[in-house]
Amino acid sequence: MNEPILKVENLKKHFPIYGGVLKKTVGYVKALDGVSFEVKKGETLSLVGESGCGKSTTGRTLLRLIEPTEGSVFFEGEDLLALNDEQMRMKRRDLQIVFQDPYASLNPRHTIQKILEEPLIVHKLGNSEKRREKVFQLLETVGLHKEQAKRYPHQFSGGQRQRIGIARALTLNPKLIVADEPVSALDVSIQAQVLNLMEDLQEQFNLTYIFISHDLSVVRHISDRVGVMYLGNLVELSNKNEIYEQPLHPYTQALLSAVPEPDPDIKRERIILTGDVPSPANPPHGCKFHTRCKYKMDICEKKNPNFIDVGNGHFVACHLHQHDR
């Protein structure tokens, strides 16, 4: 349980901005600006943050669906970024992804049978008989009927399609699944079904999840640990209870105060952030959050705080907590 299955070090992704007549590079969008974290075997690590903070880019970059600019990703001790294309292709059996939009993530011209068995064909696993069995078994695992295998994606509802997406991710018996906002496009009632399914599968297949979401209630339900991202950086990372009960970073505090409470009588302080998220093409100097932070000190404008452990594996990047070291 405690050994890290995935270790991300200083991961960066800078997308070039082209401008001018000659399409020269005039700058970079720093979608990911040095993210480091570890994922332990069998846990669920959630990445949260507002739109454009780089959480999806993190997920895709560590799977090398987007090539990172800098940094390293160690999966079971092996540097994924050092692998060549063919080695990476084989490695993908262990690393899978579930997408946000169940309407876009399945090929509309393939039957479910074809969608689910294709990963097996690609990795030359089993014969057609065994593959068919595996597909039926997968469908049953995610709560669909094997008769539905010969249907096309448009004949399913959003929730059913998301189950198919999960089934596809499971086809190759992966060890780590990146779930990129897997329930954001679903109705609340269906969200619960899919989340419970994901939890059951985690137990059954000993999966490790990196769960990307902007929905803090969903994250609270499913995670073991939570990482909070802001403008391409992790600002806080700790286990779930500590994040939700004792958030240290001012941004996390603001974010959590926005979670709706079911009880209308509870009086709580709502922290409203002023200003917009700065452009990731031209982030502020020093701590990137200082433009919106109510605890802003002089040092915040000058020096970017280190992302340090303040005890019990609670990481935070904020000058308020740097002296704890």
Place this chain on the structure above:
Amino acid sequence: MSQIQHQTVINQMKMKERVDSPWMDMWRRLRKQKLAMIGGFIILFFILLAFSAPLLTSYSYKAVELPSRFLPPFSEGHFLGTDDLGRDLFTRIIYGAQISLRVGFLAVIGSVIIGTFLGLLAGYYGKWVDMLISRIFDIMLAFPSILLAIAIVTILGRSLTNALIAIAIVNIPTYGRLVRSKVLTLKEEEFIIAAKAVGMKDSRIIYNHLLPNSMTPIIVQGTLGIATAIIETAALGFLGLGAEPPIPEWGTMLADSKDYIQLAPWTVIFPGVSIMLVVLGFNLFGDGLRDALDPKMKL
């Protein structure tokens, strides 16, 4: 009332039972397009004429029979009359249908295959591959297509085959660009990223995922393209760069009989009307296909 409800329930059940592939779906929507079906029938009519040509006529399309030249339509034994060399016009028209349809289909198939291949490469790999292929397309499109075709035939020499090759080459960029733009949008789709995440090779992604999903616009454009190819064949024939006499290519027939337009107008009218009908048929069918397949593309 309850009868109607019952009926709807049964219909809904039938709907659910039917596992419709995208192709079946397309056919069902196409059938509802009246104009497309008319176009389809015109095409079918000419295809049948072309295939059964030897059965429909006992004349040869090249047998010269000078005594019976310039016979008007509905003359005995000559349903559409004869031309300046006494050849049966009906025979020449239906053999001409064979040629036009064959050239139309083959030219389009040729340009679709090459254009699609180049378009897939340009769209999927981007960067310098795209740069190279797209610029070649731009250069080809900078010439009026018929001029480019004339240039190519002039280089290769006059013959029907060379006209076909020229028309195929000239139309490559149309399909190439179409496929490229389709691939550019498709490759950002999550199911393509999913294919990559599963560890598929590029060739498999291109062949199994990108190609089938870019087929719709190609089919529509290809159908319309057959009409264009037939017109271009006729144009080359008319300019004396296509089929060599006595091959009864419609454009060549027009050119041969244009001097007799006052003396024997039917020798010009029938090949001209044939070209028009076939082209109309393909255009109607192609437009209908577009409406049936891709309502968003409607202009």
